[in-house]
Amino acid sequence: MTSVMDRRLRAFAVACLWLPVLVSGAGAWAVGPDLGPRLPTHWPGLGEPDAVGDTRILIAQALGMAAVAAAVGTAVAVAARDRRTLRAGTGTAAGLAALVALTWVVSAWAAQDAGGPDAAVLGGLLGVMLAGLLWGLVPIALLGRAGAPAGTPADAAPAASEGAAPAETADRLAPTAPLPWSTTVGSLPLLAAGAAAGVAGLVLLAMEARTEPGAEGPGWWTPGLLLVGALAVVATSRARVEVDARGLRVRSAVFRFLLFRVSRSRIDTARATTIEPMRWGGWGFRYTGASVALVVRRGPGLVVETLRGPSAAVTMTEQDARAAAAALAPAPTERPGRTLGE
Numbered sequence: 001m002t003s004v005m006d007r008r009l010r011a012f013a014v015a016c017l018w019l020p021v022l023v024s025g026a027g028a029w030a031v032g033p034d035l036g037p038r039l040p041t042h043w044p045g046l047g048e049p050d051a052v053g054d055t056r057i058l059i060a061q062a063l064g065m066a067a068v069a070a071a072v073g074t075a076v077a078v079a080a081r082d083r084r085t086l087r088a089g090t091g092t093a094a095g096l097a098a099l100v101a102l103t104w105v106v107s108a109w110a111a112q113d114a115g116g117p118d119a120a121v122l123g124g125l126l127g128v129m130l131a132g133l134l135w136g137l138v139p140i141a142l143l144g145r146a147g148a149p150a151g152t153p154a155d156a157a158p159a160a161s162e163g164a165a166p167a168e169t170a171d172r173l174a175p176t177a178p179l180p181w182s183t184t185v186g187s188l189p190l191l192a193a194g195a196a197a198g199v200a201g202l203v204l205l206a207m208e209a210r211t212e213p214g215a216e217g218p219g220w221w222t223p224g225l226l227l228v229g230a231l232a233v234v235a236t237s238r239a240r241v242e243v244d245a246r247g248l249r250v251r252s253a254v255f256r257f258l259l260f261r262v263s264r265s266r267i268d269t270a271r272a273t274t275i276e277p278m279r280w281g282g283w284g285f286r287y288t289g290a291s292v293a294l295v296v297r298r299g300p301g302l303v304v305e306t307l308r309g310p311s312a313a314v315t316m317t318e319q320d321a322r323a324a325a326a327a328l329a330p331a332p333t334e335r336p337g338r339t340l341g342e
Helices: 007-034 055-079 083-101 103-114 125-142 167-172 188-209 221-236 318-328
Strands: 038-042 051-054 181-186 238-244 247-252 258-263 267-275 284-287 291-295 299-306 311-315
Touching: 007 055, 007 083, 007 103, 007 125, 038 055, 038 103, 051 055, 055 083, 055 103, 083 103, 083 125, 103 125, 125 188, 181 188, 181 318, 188 221, 221 284, 238 318, 247 311, 247 318, 258 291, 267 318, 299 318
Parallel strands: 291 311
Antiparallel strands: 038 051, 181 238, 238 247, 247 258, 267 299, 284 291, 299 311
């Protein structure tokens, strides 16, 4: 990395690593005495277990392995020198820590439902345990901006930030910010909402899988739609905004796919301004035919008006919006179809 990583983001990532261990440990301390002496320790499939063991040993093993995963992730968070290693290492470790921390919870849940450990059916509870893997998306999203090169922030664009041109008139400048230019935007509330919807979908999926034939359950459509919606929200909760000689590109920083692009030949004006969510169709990724936008809050952002096709908007810090506008703004000779006097 070409700059010092944001220490607060590292601290948040470490907190995400250890939170499943702490929550699982607190739960074990609170309900452990009521669980009985034995719990299922292994299932050959989704049916009844083929092994049971001491409750205290099972909980200790689960917490110990979760702590090991969290410790490895912490070491990565402290020592990593490139963003890819940092995000992959902490995200994987956080997901594994949460998954392992849930093993004794699922075992106790199954035993409680069956009235004893020997007849405990795993069934759809496997999905509850696997939901822990979604927790790994949290540090991945948090670290999306960590380690951004020192040349990419808006302070690299003196023409836009030192008063040479106001934000609203940046569209009259030739490109002044270094190219390529990039920044990361995101919303923790959107990420939390997506993760919550995903967990709810998996829980409903597990409930449906455990519903007896003929009995009324949540159905398959509800959890399915929740999971699809959760993936969509998580995918757009953090995005990478890139500006280069080809124009503007906005891609998901979580799953890396392209959300939208505006080629430089289509750009009419680019300016930093205040973005009102309802003007662009609401929050999140929005497409109305006349416009496309990624809106994570009300506030400063980049607005690109085009010669043809939908206009575009992305919320970001005011400094980043000024730098992006300066980097995108076409020189007069770059505007096709324009003549003197227009």
